Amino acid sequence: MNAEIITIGDEILIGQIIDSNSAFIAKKLNKIGVEVYQITSISDERQHIRNALDEARKRADIIIITGGLGPTKDDITKHTLCAYFNDTLVRNDTVLKHIEELFAKYIATPISDMNRQQAFVPSRSEVLMNQYGTAPGMWIEDKNQIFVAMPGVPYEMKNLVENEVLPRLQKRFDRPFIIHKTVLTYGLGESAIAERIETWEDDLPTYIKLAYLPSLGRVRLRLSARGKDKTLLESKLKSCLEELHKRIGDIIVGFEEEETIETRIGNLLTKENKTLAVAESCTGGRIAQLFTTNAGASSFFKGGAVTYATASKIDILGIDPKHIERYSVTSAEIAEAMATKVREKFDSDYAIGTTGNAGPTKGDGDVEVGTVFIAIATPEKVFSKKYVFSNLRERTIGKAVNKAFELLLKELI
Numbered sequence: 001m002n003a004e005i006i007t008i009g010d011e012i013l014i015g016q017i018i019d020s021n022s023a024f025i026a027k028k029l030n031k032i033g034v035e036v037y038q039i040t041s042i043s044d045e046r047q048h049i050r051n052a053l054d055e056a057r058k059r060a061d062i063i064i065i066t067g068g069l070g071p072t073k074d075d076i077t078k079h080t081l082c083a084y085f086n087d088t089l090v091r092n093d094t095v096l097k098h099i100e101e102l103f104a105k106y107i108a109t110p111i112s113d114m115n116r117q118q119a120f121v122p123s124r125s126e127v128l129m130n131q132y133g134t135a136p137g138m139w140i141e142d143k144n145q146i147f148v149a150m151p152g153v154p155y156e157m158k159n160l161v162e163n164e165v166l167p168r169l170q171k172r173f174d175r176p177f178i179i180h181k182t183v184l185t186y187g188l189g190e191s192a193i194a195e196r197i198e199t200w201e202d203d204l205p206t207y208i209k210l211a212y213l214p215s216l217g218r219v220r221l222r223l224s225a226r227g228k229d230k231t232l233l234e235s236k237l238k239s240c241l242e243e244l245h246k247r248i249g250d251i252i253v254g255f256e257e258e259e260t261i262e263t264r265i266g267n268l269l270t271k272e273n274k275t276l277a278v279a280e281s282c283t284g285g286r287i288a289q290l291f292t293t294n295a296g297a298s299s300f301f302k303g304g305a306v307t308y309a310t311a312s313k314i315d316i317l318g319i320d321p322k323h324i325e326r327y328s329v330t331s332a333e334i335a336e337a338m339a340t341k342v343r344e345k346f347d348s349d350y351a352i353g354t355t356g357n358a359g360p361t362k363g364d365g366d367v368e369v370g371t372v373f374i375a376i377a378t379p380e381k382v383f384s385k386k387y388v389f390s391n392l393r394e395r396t397i398g399k400a401v402n403k404a405f406e407l408l409l410k411e412l413i
Contacts (some may be wrong), residue, residue, distance in 0.1 A: 001173055002037040003029055004060035006052050008067035008077055010184050011154060012041045021066045021157055028161055033175030034062065043067055044395060058144055059286055062169065067152035069135040071114045077149055078138070082122050085142060089120040092127050092136070093187045099134045128164040130382050132156045138162060147173070177230045181237055182213075182256035183221040186250065186406040190214045193221070197247050216398035217389075217406070220256060253409055262290045262403045268412045269300035269350070275409075277346035278304035279317055279338040282330075282356040282372055302346040307338065317341040330355050333382040335373035339384075343377045350411070351377040353384075358396040372400045376407050 068077030096119035106320035128137030213220035338353030356372030
């Protein structure tokens with residue numbers, strides 16, 4: 001059984017917003033054994049929508065549409081669906097009551113006839129109640145195929161998918177099991193990993209597929225198992241992962257489904273009752289941001305300083321200007337001084353210091369673009385590593401952040 005996702009909106013096609021809805025829906029469908037065959041983004045235009053529906057129903061059992069269900073004139077999905085299925089709009093009193101209650105509780109402007117029009121839905125559709133908005137979702141069955149239309153507002157769509165769409169699909173279809181395990185590795189490139197696991201990959205059963213997902217200093221290895229026997233899939237995945245660990249256990253840091261590397265670092269620090277501080281220059285606060293994205297980070301993360309300019313390294317961290325003059329602001333010595341000073345200032349057990357040149361110009365330092373120094377301060381020592389990543393700014397910053405995590409994790413384990 002497969003599905004197709006159609007996102008509607010000119011704002012997607014002109015790059016004004018990123019289509020995150022499709023990624024969310026595809027991930028949720030995959031977890032219940034529904035494979036997404038294709039994702040299509042189209043404009044707010046009637047014939048374009050009809051053409052997309054015609055094409056999708058040639059390929060998919062389930063067609064899911066997001067977008068074009070608001071109160072304004074350019075929201076034409078509902079009317080196009082009516083024309084497509086030769087249907088008429090009828091008022092749903094439950095939806096109308098819900099809209100009126102939302103306006104009474106949360107919206108200062110008076111309810112208008114345009115808002116009330118959202119209570120009209122195709123007569124043959126089953127209404128999916130949108131608890132967080134005024135536009136309902138719609139479920140239409142036609143010739144053994146299912147069409148689902150939802151508003152494009154992400155938090156409204158997510159609620160409808162999880163509480164309305166997925167339960168209906170699970171009840172309606174007999175689905176295979178699809179199980180993913182994504183191994184996180186740091187320190188080796190894709191081709192080097194492929195060489196080390198070549199024979200292991202060749203021995204994988206036909207119902208387990210391997211995918212390499214490389215990015216900025218790390219490689220994810222996704223194993224996907226598909227079949228009717230869940231116990232068999234789980235057992236075989238476990239044995240395959242055990243064999244994989246024998247070959248590349250030195251670069252495996254965990255599983256994506258369980259925790260990110262920054263989450264694992266946080267858990268290790270919390271377990272040992274240890275703390276961390278960061279002093280960032282070229283990474284611009286991204287290391288601190290990733291740590292504090294997770295709830296409970298205050299149990300181990302003491303704080304950080306973004307000492308981007310040379311003066312801030314002197315004034316805030318207290319690094320000796322003569323030290324900077326002697327070694328250069330982008331050097332191993334200054335990275336180590338940053339880590340040491342921020343560890344002292346925040347009275348933490350561990351600290352990270354980053355300094356480098358992400359480009360496009362050399363800035364205060366004299367090193368080549370893409371050069372980064374990363375330092376780790378521990379209760380016993382301080383050390384640093386030099387890297388030359390890329391002449392692309394964002395790529396260099398991303399790689400530096402990931403490498404800093406990798407270095408710290410190795411110290412902790």
